[in-house]
């Protein structure tokens with residue numbers, strides 16, 4: 001792109017008053033605008049004191065100008081940063097001055113988008129900038145920085161490179177049928193397939209945990225009325241958000257509280273108790289509880305250990321959401337704290353005394369795939385996880401085709417689709433590039 005694009009301008013600092021406010025301009029107009037805006041273009045990457053002027057020459061402010069000539073700038077284009085006093089009117093006047101000279105207001109994310117289009121960052125890294133800024137815990141911030149530094153992209157790149165080698169191997173075999181290659185007895189091929197399969201698993205696990213680190217983990221608490229759901233939410237969050245009474249059917253609305261579990265942001269959702277013959281208001285509450293369950297990352301199914309009445313059955317729970325069964329009021333029922341029923345993997349707790357809750361916090365982190373306080377983790381987004389799952393599904397289909405029908409062609413096609421899905425994550429892999437690599441490894445003229 002470079003010289004073909006227009007010049008964009010925006011405040012880089014948040015709206016409102018502050019000591020310093022920064023306006024960033026990117027594009028080919030930077031050199032042209034500088035004389036009118038700041039007298040003269042400063043030397044590259046040297047903080048230079050300038051008078052900032054409006055288009056008619058009137059002074060707006062004194063400030064620092066920083067010039068980053070392309071390509072060594074964030075966007076890869078000429079960039080001018082103007083550090084003025086941080087008043088909203090001052091910044092608005094600087095932006096208007098740049099617009100009067102021919103710049104236009106940048107759209108959201110447009111500086112990062114230009115950085116991506118100019119190969120300064122891949123898509124995952126560009127997204128990590130937004131994630132770093134929006135991170136809700138220190139661990140999430142550190143993980144976003146790892147993604148921005150390219151850790152996730154490198155892992156994806158390694159997997160993509162190994163898939164390419166596999167494709168080269170398979171397509172070479174297909175292209176020379178006279179050599180009668182028996183795919184299933186080709187040990188190096190099978191070893192490559194196995195290695196890719198392990199990489200897919202690792203990357204999917206890492207990306208799922210990274211997604212949770214970025215988005216938080218939503219945990220919906222369900223159970224019969226009076227089981228102690230609201231007590232549990234209050235206890236875990238250290239608040240008294242939910243009303244707790246001995247009357248069954250106290251909670252009707254959905255209530256939410258966010259807790260930080262060693263850097264994992266967990267949103268607890270308290271719901272109306274599920275029962276068969278509710279009143280009108282409670283019925284609506286139960287409908288909302290069921291809706292919340294469908295969106296949950298996991299469900300805490302709370303049972304009252306002192307209650308001999310049967311609980312809602314598993315049929316009441318959504319099938320594809322992990323469920324942790326808890327038996328509450330262990331203080332009354334005489335269970336040992338944190339004791340679990342080894343058969344059903346039920347954890348006994350007391351929302352009243354706090355018994356078993358440390359173990360519960362550990363279990364929640366396990367459910368979320370969150371380990372080691374986020375050490376070494378990178379952030380990922382739902383879109384990355386979905387693309388990885390799609391790629392892994394194509395890979396698995398290709399592998400199955402090879403085993404079932406000995407069909408190298410089907411494997412090659414599924415590998416191609418897997419790579420396309422992976423390429424969507426970083427926005428990197430083009431089919432031209434792939435072809436280039438296949439031929440360079442192939443030595444076809446030989």
Ligand SMILES: Nc1nc2c(ncn2[C@@H]2O[C@H](COP(=O)(O)OP(=O)(O)OP(=O)(O)O)[C@@H](O)[C@H]2O)c(=O)[nH]1
Pocket residue numbers: 223224225226227228229230231232243244245246247248249250251252271272273274328329330331332349350351352353
């Ligand atoms: N002894 C004991 N009582 C508890 C415990 N947890 C909750 N309770 C009591 O059980 C009653 C019901 O608690 P809630 O937290 O309101 O129960 P809930 O599941 O939110 O009930 P609904 O909102 O009606 O569905 C209250 O009297 C609580 O004090 C516990 O661990 N031990």
Ligand SMILES: [Mg+2]
Pocket residue numbers: 229230231242243250251270271273
């Ligand atoms: Mg309640």
